[in-house]
Amino acid sequence: MRGRVDPAAGPIFEQIADQVEAALARGELRPGEKLPSARALAEALRVNPNTVIRAFELLEQRGISETRRGLGTFVREDVDIEALRRRRLRAAARRYLKAVRELGLGPEAAEEALKEVKDVT
Amino acid sequence: MLLELKEVAKRYLRTPALDGVDLEVRGGEVVGLLGLNGAGKTTLLKVTAGLLVPDRGEVRLLGGPPRRARGKAVYLPEQNPWPAGARPAEVAHLLAGADPGFDRGRYRELLGFLEVPDRPFAQMSRGQRARANLALALARRAPLYLLDEPLAGIDLISRDRILKALVHEWRADAAVILSTHEVGEAEGLFDRAVFLKEGRVVLDAPVEDLRRRGKSVVETFKEVLA
Numbered sequence: 520m521r522g523r524v525d526p527a528a529g530p531i532f533e534q535i536a537d538q539v540e541a542a543l544a545r546g547e548l549r550p551g552e553k554l555p556s557a558r559a560l561a562e563a564l565r566v567n568p569n570t571v572i573r574a575f576e577l578l579e580q581r582g583i584s585e586t587r588r589g590l591g592t593f594v595r596e597d598v599d600i601e602a603l604r605r606r607r608l609r610a611a612a613r614r615y616l617k618a619v620r621e622l623g624l625g626p627e628a629a630e631e632a633l634k635e636v637k638d639v640t
Numbered sequence: 641m642l643l644e645l646k647e648v649a650k651r652y653l654r655t656p657a658l659d660g661v662d663l664e665v666r667g668g669e670v671v672g673l674l675g676l677n678g679a680g681k682t683t684l685l686k687v688t689a690g691l692l693v694p695d696r697g698e699v700r701l702l703g704g705p706p707r708r709a710r711g712k713a714v715y716l717p718e719q720n721p722w723p724a725g726a727r728p729a730e731v732a733h734l735l736a737g738a739d740p741g742f743d744r745g746r747y748r749e750l751l752g753f754l755e756v757p758d759r760p761f762a763q764m765s766r767g768q769r770a771r772a773n774l775a776l777a778l779a780r781r782a783p784l785y786l787l788d789e790p791l792a793g794i795d796l797i798s799r800d801r802i803l804k805a806l807v808h809e810w811r812a813d814a815a816v817i818l819s820t821h822e823v824g825e826a827e828g829l830f831d832r833a834v835f836l837k838e839g840r841v842v843l844d845a846p847v848e849d850l851r852r853r854g855k856s857v858v859e860t861f862k863e864v865l866a
Contacts, residue, residue, distance in 0.1 A: 524828065525855040526824075526827050526828060526851065526857060526858065527851075527855075527856040527858070528851075529854070530848040530851045530852050531828060531848065531851065531854065532848060556809075557757050558807070558810075561807050561810070562804055562807045562808055565800070565804060565825070565828050565829065566804045566807070566828035566829065567670055567807070567810070567829050567830065567831055568807065569668075569670075569812050569830065570828070570848070573848075581692065626847060631674065639708060
């Protein structure tokens with residue numbers, strides 16, 4: 520996980536949960552793997568351990584992780600990585616489209632620019 | 641409730657330092673006590689520690705007055721309280737004899753974690769002195785820690801070490817009130833922020849709620865205390 524939170528960018532526990540999802544979507548974290556302990560993660564991020572515990576609770580509600588008593592928090596084996604990846608891709612696409620609209624351009628220009636960039640790199 | 645302050649007021653000569661403060665702190669909470677210099681932060685901590693008696697109002701620590709809850713609130717003053725010629729080891733020896741809550745094993749661990757050098761306070765940098773004093777304070781087992789500006793005026797590396805140590809030493813049953821006017825680095829640590837202005841609590845809110853409304857604690861600080 521890329522350990523960084525921004526206190527000006529909304530609740531920190533949501534940011535931590537989002538970073539766990541991002542790590543899963545990128546393949547840096549896999550189903551069945553153990554997450555760092557709340558305290559270790561809290562220390563690395565310099566945040567209150569309660570905040571990390573709240574993040575783990577949110578991930579559990581979303582069906583992404585599960586807590587095994589005495590063992591720690593694990594990524595669920597049945598987590599739908601593809602769905603996570605698509606959701607994040609759509610979010611990235613929305614951000615891109617927003618930037619395009621701010622330039623006064625439409626979806627056609629967005630698609631064209633994507634093709635151009637793809638051809639170059 | 642671990643700590644309750646009701647309508648607490650304190651004056652120095654004719655200047656009010658605290659002007660009707662209400663505050664409640666539960667076990668395990670980390671409370672950021674935020675305000676500009678002269679807002680009353682130190683007075684509030686001293687009243688809570690039982691070092692000052694309020695003119696008006698009531699302070700209850702574990703259900704009784706702080707003076708009767710000896711050893712239950714560990715107060716870390718902003719300035720080094722120990723003789724300049726003393727070494728931390730000598731102070732630790734003294735504390736271990738005076739406070740049954742002083743945990744030598746934990747102290748040794750904290751010395752390493754905070755990289756406290758073995759030399760007299762007078763020969764330490766400000767950052768080293770702050771780290772030594774924090775080690776001495778956190779080695780005392782207590783339900784409440786009152787830390788007065790532990791991050792003020794010290795180098796960046798020491799500040800970061802202190803923050804890391806505070807997370808490392810965090811316990812679900814102990815509460816911390818940390819006063820600071822340098823909010824930025826510390827805000828991730830807080831459960832709640834209490835903003836003090838001219839001796840009054842002007843805002844008391846869970847920090848994640850402030851962020852939900854789109855404002856960091858730093859931004860709220862500027863807004864509320866400007």
